Amino acid sequence: MHEKDARRLHEETLVIDAHNDSIVALIRRGNLRLDGAQRPDDAEREGAVAYLRQYIRPLGERIQLDIGKMRQGGLNAAFFAVDCTRPWGNHLLYLMDALGYFFREVEEFGADILIAHSASDIERAHAENKLAAILAVENSDALEKSPHVLPLLHRLGVRAMTLTHSTRSWAGDGCEVEGGSGLTGFGRRLVEQLNELGIVVDVSHLNEPGFWDVVKMTDAPFMATHSCCRALCEHPRNLRDEQLKALAEKGGVVGITFVPFFISSTEATLAGLLDHIEHAVSVAGIDHVGLGSDFDGGGDLLTDATQLPEITAGLAARNYTEADIRKILGGNQLRLLRQIIG
Ligand SMILES: [Zn+2]
Numbered sequence: 001m002h003e004k005d006a007r008r009l010h011e012e013t014l015v016i017d018a019h020n021d022s023i024v025a026l027i028r029r030g031n032l033r034l035d036g037a038q039r040p041d042d043a044e045r046e047g048a049v050a051y052l053r054q055y056i057r058p059l060g061e062r063i064q065l066d067i068g069k070m071r072q073g074g075l076n077a078a079f080f081a082v083d084c085t086r087p088w089g090n091h092l093l094y095l096m097d098a099l100g101y102f103f104r105e106v107e108e109f110g111a112d113i114l115i116a117h118s119a120s121d122i123e124r125a126h127a128e129n130k131l132a133a134i135l136a137v138e139n140s141d142a143l144e145k146s147p148h149v150l151p152l153l154h155r156l157g158v159r160a161m162t163l164t165h166s167t168r169s170w171a172g173d174g175c176e177v178e179g180g181s182g183l184t185g186f187g188r189r190l191v192e193q194l195n196e197l198g199i200v201v202d203v204s205h206l207n208e209p210g211f212w213d214v215v216k217m218t219d220a221p222f223m224a225t226h227s228c229c230r231a232l233c234e235h236p237r238n239l240r241d242e243q244l245k246a247l248a249e250k251g252g253v254v255g256i257t258f259v260p261f262f263i264s265s266t267e268a269t270l271a272g273l274l275d276h277i278e279h280a281v282s283v284a285g286i287d288h289v290g291l292g293s294d295f296d297g298g299g300d301l302l303t304d305a306t307q308l309p310e311i312t313a314g315l316a317a318r319n320y321t322e323a324d325i326r327k328i329l330g331g332n333q334l335r336l337l338r339q340i341i342g
Pocket of ligand 1: 138204205226297
């Protein structure tokens, strides 16, 4: 495929990215607006996120994803995650602070972006030349152990939940807990509740025993929204081939992430990222691989969302067909979302 054709293909395709941390990043940069602009009177206003995590100085420092960058990079829909790991006893407050901030922004930029509650919302947004945000919670500690919070979050529009971060949570142990075990009773009930409500179960960050518990207890497709392949880079955040196969057997999707040290323990390159995509495709199959940048959360292999077309160009140069590239760019995720969230 010609480079020009790859650019056209990228622009025509509904591109979905399965993970960014941009909401918190915008707040921590001084309550940046969704168009990347700073509103001076708002810069020092402190909610839970700003108070607990502190502003990043200098304020307004580079952000990897906003409306303009999504449009320039041909990114049509993105999972906006709030990582609730580090606010200690204030996980839910922290989540509410971040979501409240984002809702105000989406209202203000309603001509550009909507919060998608379903796969058809994503398609409708694309047809109307709008961007779509899928709300995601990273780390189920946000629920503060209550069984009654998740249905409320679903009403607010949350459609994906990462069970743990890399540390220990109430639901289970993350991939960096030494000698960690599988899902807790709370974690098991949570997976059931997520499936009942139609919220995507996300196993990125989860340890191996927890991963296999999810496989055993669910028939629904699940995601690893931002992980790479352990066969290519030995890091506990990456998935082993057996895990990729099991995820595919359930109809799941792995979002290959742009975090340099998950791509390579020496030097991460775009070619290396493409190698992870290719490996995942060869093990899990073409229907089970997508993108999960982790923009504004460590996904620094690409400068920002404007560079996404380079992945399409790279896949085209490796002789992927148009149909296969469309699947990786968004088709697979849209299929899974239709199945889980409706
Ligand atoms: Zn993460």
